[in-house]
Amino acid sequence: MITAPDRTPLPRSFFDRPVLEIAPDLLGRTLVRVTDDGPIDLRLTEVEAYDGPNDPGSHAYRGRTDRNAVMFGPPGHTYVYFTYGMWHCLNLVCGPEGQPSGVLLRAGEITAGTALARAHRPTSRKPSDLAQGPARLATALSVDRTLNGADACSDGNGPFRILAGSPPAPGAVRTGPRTGVGGEGAGHPWRYWIDGDPTVSPYRAHTPRKRS
DNA sequence: GAGAGGATTATCT
DNA sequence: GATAATCCTCTCA
Numbered sequence: 600m601i602t603a604p605d606r607t608p609l610p611r612s613f614f615d616r617p618v619l620e621i622a623p624d625l626l627g628r629t630l631v632r633v634t635d636d637g638p639i640d641l642r643l644t645e646v647e648a649y650d651g652p653n654d655p656g657s658h659a660y661r662g663r664t665d666r667n668a669v670m671f672g673p674p675g676h677t678y679v680y681f682t683y684g685m686w687h688c689l690n691l692v693c694g695p696e697g698q699p700s701g702v703l704l705r706a707g708e709i710t711a712g713t714a715l716a717r718a719h720r721p722t723s724r725k726p727s728d729l730a731q732g733p734a735r736l737a738t739a740l741s742v743d744r745t746l747n748g749a750d751a752c753s754d755g756n757g758p759f760r761i762l763a764g765s766p767p768a769p770g771a772v773r774t775g776p777r778t779g780v781g782g783e784g785a786g787h788p789w790r791y792w793i794d795g796d797p798t799v800s801p802y803r804a805h806t807p808r809k810r811s
Numbered sequence: 812g813a814g815a816g817g818a819t820t821a822t823c824t
Numbered sequence: 825g826a827t828a829a830t831c832c833t834c835t836c837a
Contacts, residue, residue: 647829656829666822683830684819690829703829722832734830777829 604629605763611752613761614674618693618700622648623772623791625691625702629710629764632740633757639712639740641730642764643704645792645799647777649690651699654787656777659699670699675752677759679737679744686734689742691751691761705733705790708798716740727797767793 609628614621623646630641649657651670658667658680669678670692678690678701694700707730709716716729716739723729723739730736737743751759774788792799 649829658829661823664823680829681821682828684821684828686830688829705829732830738831 604765607763608754609752609761609763611673611675614691614693614752615695616693618648618650618702619789621693622646622702622789623774624766625761626772626791626793627764627766629762630704630707630740630751631760631762632712632742633760634715634741636715637712639715640710641707641736641740642710643707644796645706645790647703647705647791648789649701649703650787650789651694651701654789656787657699657701659701663699667699669748670701671697672748675750677742677746677749677751679742679747681744682734687737687743688733689737689740689746703733704736706731706792706798706800707736708796709739729798731798732800771795 625643625646628643630643632639632641651657651659654660659670663671666680669676672692673696674692674694676692678692679687681687689704690701691704692701709726709729713726717723719741720729720735720739728735730739746758749758751761771794773792773794775790776788777790
């Protein structure tokens with residue numbers, strides 16, 4: 600007897616907690632991206648926490664700017680930023696309003712709407728790499744800056760919904776240093792993933808770019 | 812299979 | 825002007 604995953608949407612109160620509680624609790628949940636062409640379901644397998652003003656790796660560490668303003672807003676909204684001249688990354692704003700914390704969605708498994716996701720990412724070679732990495736995830740879900748600040752907890756027709764899903768067994772959740780963050784911020788084990796999941800992006804140590 | 816390096820632009824100092 | 829919460833392609837084994 601297989602029980603269907605819980606498709607109850609998570610309430611906004613889920614995100615109104617300390618970000619270090621929320622991040623591991625998001626693993627195994629299902630993010631539904633509603634596009635004009637149909638919904639795509641993504642089961643989250645890897646996330647990273649960014650703890651606002653206390654976190655040198657956070658975009659909000661140096662205070663509020665036009666780009667990161669959404670992180671200072673109410674929880675349960677999306678924060679989308681553009682990086683490396685080519686890619687978008689998708690975050691969820693956490694914690695009480697005024698405290699700029701967020702969770703970067705690093706990787707996941709497409710569980711429905713696979714054809715749509717493949718259309719967004721035609722270079723993908725196998726199902727497990729459709730959303731293997733933060734920029735790939737955003738590309739597969741057709742996320743760009745027009746979705747910055749979208750409500751992920753709306754019960755109506757919003758572009759996002761997050762379902763309760765099926766959280767992994769506590770022992771299956773691993774933590775470790777974050778990717779791509781150097782300096783003091785590298786010391787915090789604020790990256791969370793589901794152990795052994797093939798969609799988790801491979802760890803790469805922080806490598807400063809060489810000068811040409 | 813694994814490692815190195817180029818791509819490309821918004822944002823901040 | 826430098827940097828960035830990265831990905832893709834090419835090269836070599």
